[in-house]
Amino acid sequence: MSENMVNLNKILPRVLPFAIYILFLGxxxxxSPLLESVGIDSKWIYAIKIILVIALLIYFYRNYxxxxxxxxxxxxxxxxxxxxxxxxxxxxxxxxxAILGGDVSGLNPNKxxxxxxxxxxxxxxxxxxxxxVPVMEELFWRSFVMRWIDNKEFQSLSPKNISFYALIVSxxxxxxxxxxxxxxxxxxxxxxxxYKIYKNLWVPIFAHAVTNGILGLWVMxxxxxxxx
Numbered sequence: 414m415s416e417n418m419v420n421l422n423k424i425l426p427r428v429l430p431f432a433i434y435i436l437f438l439g440x441x442x443x444x445s446p447l448l449e450s451v452g453i454d455s456k457w458i459y460a461i462k463i464i465l466v467i468a469l470l471i472y473f474y475r476n477y478x479x480x481x482x483x484x485x486x487x488x489x490x491x492x493x494x495x496x497x498x499x500x501x502x503x504x505x506x507x508x509x510x511a512i513l514g515g516d517v518s519g520l521n522p523n524k525x526x527x528x529x530x531x532x533x534x535x536x537x538x539x540x541x542x543x544x545x546v547p548v549m550e551e552l553f554w555r556s557f558v559m560r561w562i563d564n565k566e567f568q569s570l571s572p573k574n575i576s577f578y579a580l581i582v583s584x585x586x587x588x589x590x591x592x593x594x595x596x597x598x599x600x601x602x603x604x605x606x607x608y609k610i611y612k613n614l615w616v617p618i619f620a621h622a623v624t625n626g627i628l629g630l631w632v633m634x635x636x637x638x639x640x641x
Contacts (some may be wrong), residue, residue, distance in 0.1 A: 423568060424557065426473030429544075430466045431553035435590075437462035454523055456534060463541035466549050478568070479556055480548075484615040492616040495603050496623025500558035502597045503628060504640070508590045521638040538641065540628035547621035550587075554601065555608045555617055559583040572612045600624065 437444070437458060445455035475481075484492075522534050562579035567582035584601030591597035604617040632640050 420565075422476070424561075425559040426469075426476035430469040430473070430549045434462055434467050434549060435470065460534070460537045461540065463537065463545055466545055466626075468544070470548060477552060477556075480616070482613055484611070484613045484619070488611045488613060488616050489619050491611070492607055492620040493623050495607055496620035497627065499603055499624040500599045500621065500627045500631070502599045503593065503624065504631070504637075505596070507593060507595055511593065513589070513592045513594050521636075528623075535633060539626065539633070542629050543622050543626035544577045546625060549617045551604065551608075551614055551618045551621055554583055554587050555605060557613055558586065559605055559608070572608050572614075573610075575605075576607050578624040580609065 428588030441455075441458055441546040446456055448455050450459065453579055522531055522538075553571075557567060559571070559575055559579050560570045564573075564575050580602065584598055584605055587601035587602055587604075588594040589597075589602075600621075607617040607620055608614060628640060632638060
């Protein structure tokens with residue numbers, strides 16, 4: 414097996430789930446009318462992409478060696494507090510320059526759904542955000558990108574040896590993935606520090622899950638759909 418093929422086998426499991434997720438975001442304007450033409454509400458695009466991401470994570474699971482390392486309960490407690498901090502930073506009233514593309518109304522599922530369909534969609538949305546996205550994004554941003562910036566053989570680099578240059582660059586890129594890019598930058602730094610300090614990917618995953626879970630409950634409770 415060639416060296417390029419070996420590297421691809423290491424990189425692809427961390428990149429492909431994230432790439433599929435981002436691809437669906439980019440194609441949403443194209444996919445929405447297609448789904449609606451066959452009688453399917455466009456909000457179900459989220460469910461489709463989450464199902465694909467889950468399938469890829471399951472398929473590549475044996476490649477995620479870092480997920481086999483059990484975290485300490487006390488470290489997860491710190492992760493939970495960090496996740497709460499990121500949530501609070503996320504809902505700050507940011508100026509227009511800190512929002513990519515300007516302010517948007519977001520997707521309000523109450524407009525086109527009610528009853529069982531609404532409950533089902535909200536369940537899929539919050540489970541995807543709190544359980545699937547944190548695993549997918551932390552495998553990509555922290556396990557892969559942050560280490561790869563320092564060492565192309567990223568799996569050989571211990572999280573504790575990640576440079577602050579890699580931490581900041583990866584956090585900036587993570588921020589640009591989100592419309593609230595400044596909040597995303599803060600989140601990237603916090604999740605990255607958790608990975609570097611505790612040397613266990615489950616800690617930033619748990620923090621990320623706490624952030625997204627609380628944010629989802631807050632959005633549903635307050636109706637601030639622009640955050641979704």
